[in-house]
Amino acid sequence: MxxxxxxxxxxGIGxxxxxxxxGVLLFKMKGITPTNWGMVGRWLMGLRQGEWVATQQNVQSPSLIEKISGWSFHYLVGIAYAVILVLAWGTPFIQSPTLLPIILVGIVLxxxxxxxxxxxxxxxxxxxxKIPNQGNALLMMIIAHTVFALGQYIFALLYASG
Known part of the structure; x- marks a missing residue:
C-alpha cells in the first residue's frame, strides 16, 4: 500500500x-495561454450550488480560494491518473512500468x-x-496530454529505479 x-x-505530481x-514554455515561446485553473476552481465552487456547467458571465478575476481549488484539483487529477495505472495494471507495474498503460491512461483516457x-x-x-479554431485547440490538447504521458513514464521509471 x-x-x-x-x-x-x-x-501524479511529477x-x-x-x-x-x-504550458509555461508554450506561453513564453508562442503566446498560447495556459489553462486558467482559477476558473476551474470557480466551476468547482459552483458545483455546490448545483451549477454543473460553468458560465462565462462572471468575468472577474478568480479569487484566491478559486485559484487554490483549481490548482489543487489539477494536481489531484494527475494523482488519480497514476492511481488508475496501478489499479488497472496491478502493483507489478510499480516495479516495472511499461509504455502501453501510460499511453492508454496518460494520452487516451x-x-x-x-x-x-x-x-x-x-x-x-x-x-x-464552442471554441474558436476547435481543430487547433484539440491538437494542442493531444500534444499536452502526450507531454503529460511522457512525464508519467519518466517519473514511473524514476520511482521504479529508486
Whole structure:
C-alpha cells in the first residue's frame, strides 16, 4: 500500500508538473495561454450550488480560494491518473512500468476525459465545439496530454529505479 501511495504521488505530481512546465514554455515561446485553473476552481465552487456547467458571465478575476481549488484539483487529477495505472495494471507495474498503460491512461483516457467531461463542464461544449479554431485547440490538447504521458513514464521509471 505504501508503494502505491508513493508511486501515485510521485508520478501524479511529477507528470502534472511536467505538463505545467510545458504550458509555461508554450506561453513564453508562442503566446498560447495556459489553462486558467482559477476558473476551474470557480466551476468547482459552483458545483455546490448545483451549477454543473460553468458560465462565462462572471468575468472577474478568480479569487484566491478559486485559484487554490483549481490548482489543487489539477494536481489531484494527475494523482488519480497514476492511481488508475496501478489499479488497472496491478502493483507489478510499480516495479516495472511499461509504455502501453501510460499511453492508454496518460494520452487516451486523459484526452477523452478532457474532451467529453472537462470541456462541457467548463462551458465550451462537447469536444470544445464552442471554441474558436476547435481543430487547433484539440491538437494542442493531444500534444499536452502526450507531454503529460511522457512525464508519467519518466517519473514511473524514476520511482521504479529508486
Amino acid at each position: 505504501n508503494k502505491m501511495i508513493g508511486f501515485s504521488l510521485m508520478v 507528470s502534472t508538473l511536467v505538463l505545467d512546465i510545458w 486523459s484526452t477523452f476525459a478532457g474532451l467529453m467531461l472537462f470541456m462541457p463542464a467548463m462551458g465550451v461544449g462537447f469536444c470544445g465545439r
